[in-house]
Amino acid sequence: MIDLGSGWGGLLFALARKYPDRPVIGYELSWLPWIYSQAYRVIFRLKNVCIYRKDFLTAQLPQAALLICYLHPKGMQALQKRLSSDGQAQNSMLISSTFALPDHQPAETLRLDDLYNTPIYLYRLFNPKR
Numbered sequence: 001m002i003d004l005g006s007g008w009g010g011l012l013f014a015l016a017r018k019y020p021d022r023p024v025i026g027y028e029l030s031w032l033p034w035i036y037s038q039a040y041r042v043i044f045r046l047k048n049v050c051i052y053r054k055d056f057l058t059a060q061l062p063q064a065a066l067l068i069c070y071l072h073p074k075g076m077q078a079l080q081k082r083l084s085s086d087g088q089a090q091n092s093m094l095i096s097s098t099f100a101l102p103d104h105q106p107a108e109t110l111r112l113d114d115l116y117n118t119p120i121y122l123y124r125l126f127n128p129k130r
């Protein structure tokens with residue numbers, strides 16, 4: 001699983017605890033959340049977690065079954081361009097909280113039972129080279 005923009009690690013660490021046998025990878029550009037989450041990872045000995053201080057738009061992403069993100073509209077636009085420009089994410093699923101990919105139809109949209117009825121978009125990623 002890869003959290004694209006892992007921030008302070010809230011989601012990343014919840015996933016790592018729920019799935020201790022699965023590798024959980026984060027990409028985070030900002031120094032402070034990255035340092036905090038690295039320290040958290042070490043202190044709580046989360047051995048299945050790896051957090052890169054890298055731009056996920058330009059990094060070579062490992063093959064992952066599941067990509068997760070909670071970005072913003074511009075970030076989703078950039079992510080869509082990235083996912084369409086190479087075959088790295090083929091046969092993966094993308095789950096995006098709150099913001100949709102601008103030009104893709106989600107396979108499913110869920111609504112959280114929270115104050116904003118937050119949408120959760122689920123995409124099955126295609127092979128753009130076909």
Ligand SMILES: C[S@@+](CC[C@H](N)C(=O)[O-])C[C@H]1O[C@@H](n2cnc3c(N)ncnc32)[C@H](O)[C@@H]1O
Pocket residue numbers: 003004005006007008009010011012027028029030033054055056057069070071075
């Ligand atoms: C709203 S936070 C989400 C944090 C976390 N995924 C969560 O749900 O708790 C979005 C994070 O994405 C990071 N981010 C945005 N664009 C990025 C990029 N291209 N590469 C790496 N990190 C990025 C931001 O620095 C920010 O910390």
